[in-house]
Amino acid sequence: MENSESKNKELEIEIKLKDNVDAYLDKRVLAIKGPKGELKRDISDKNIFMKIDGKLITMKAKFNKKNKKVIKSYAAHIKNMIKGSLEEHEYLLKICSGHFPMNVSVSKDSLIVKNFLGEKVPRVLKLKPGAAVKVENDKLIVRSPSKEIAGQVSADIEQLTRRTRYDLRVFQDGIWIISKDGEELK
Numbered sequence: 001m002e003n004s005e006s007k008n009k010e011l012e013i014e015i016k017l018k019d020n021v022d023a024y025l026d027k028r029v030l031a032i033k034g035p036k037g038e039l040k041r042d043i044s045d046k047n048i049f050m051k052i053d054g055k056l057i058t059m060k061a062k063f064n065k066k067n068k069k070v071i072k073s074y075a076a077h078i079k080n081m082i083k084g085s086l087e088e089h090e091y092l093l094k095i096c097s098g099h100f101p102m103n104v105s106v107s108k109d110s111l112i113v114k115n116f117l118g119e120k121v122p123r124v125l126k127l128k129p130g131a132a133v134k135v136e137n138d139k140l141i142v143r144s145p146s147k148e149i150a151g152q153v154s155a156d157i158e159q160l161t162r163r164t165r166y167d168l169r170v171f172q173d174g175i176w177i178i179s180k181d182g183e184e185l186k
Contacts, residue, residue: 009063013075017055021085025052030078034085037145041077045070084145091154092179093140096172104140104175106133116161117173125160128153140175147181154180 017023021034030050031040043050047067049060057078061067083089095104103114111133113123127133131144131153140157144150154177161174178185 011061011063011068011071013059013071015057015059015075015078015082017057018082018086021082023052023057025050030057030081032078032081032085034082034145036085036088039081039085039146041074041081043074045074048074080147084147088143088145089147089150089181090179091142091150091177091181093142093154093157093175094178095138095140095175098173100173102173104135106135111157111160113161113175117163123160125156128156133157151180 017032018034021032023030023032025031028043029040030043031038033039047061048071051058059071059074061071080089095102097116100115100118102116105112105114106127109127109129111125111127113125116123128149130146130149131142133153134141134143142150142154142157144153157175158177163171163174
């Protein structure tokens with residue numbers, strides 16, 4: 001049984017904004033604007049109360065396990081939005097080709113992979129809006145203010161050169177993520 005004291009407890013999280021970042025709330029949509037762009041996120045959970053007071057975002061909810069998980073998830077998303085509006089999230093991918101030299105190019109809103117494993121037909125990926133992809137030697141750099149978009153575009157590129165039913169330890173051709181937002185993968 002719960003105590004009457006625990007029923008009255010409230011969970012509160014405060015997030016401070018950096019100098020160059022502004023935030024505003026339009027109904028249930030939080031928008032964060034910085035030098036690298038503007039990001040919006042729908043805060044649709046009705047159990048969470050949010051307000052912006054100058055450079056401070058405050059989120060409140062009645063204390064229970066579910067609300068604690070949800071409010072901390074929103075806090076992490078907001079911190080990623082603040083970071084993305086100041087400096088873009090960057091994913092680094094490596095182009096690995098063994099016998100057949102792979103040719104990767106970016107044109108407008110699509111990524112084209114030619115001669116993957118000697119294939120005659122090029123593989124084409126339509127890129128999501130909001131992400132910038134750049135080819136440098138044997139590396140691909142994906143940048144975006146939104147961490148979700150940068151990660152999804154990187155995963156789409158990796159899946160474009162995926163070969164099913166082959167042992168990845170032997171057949172290592174493809175484009176692989178080697179760094180997620182500055183953190184090296186092992």
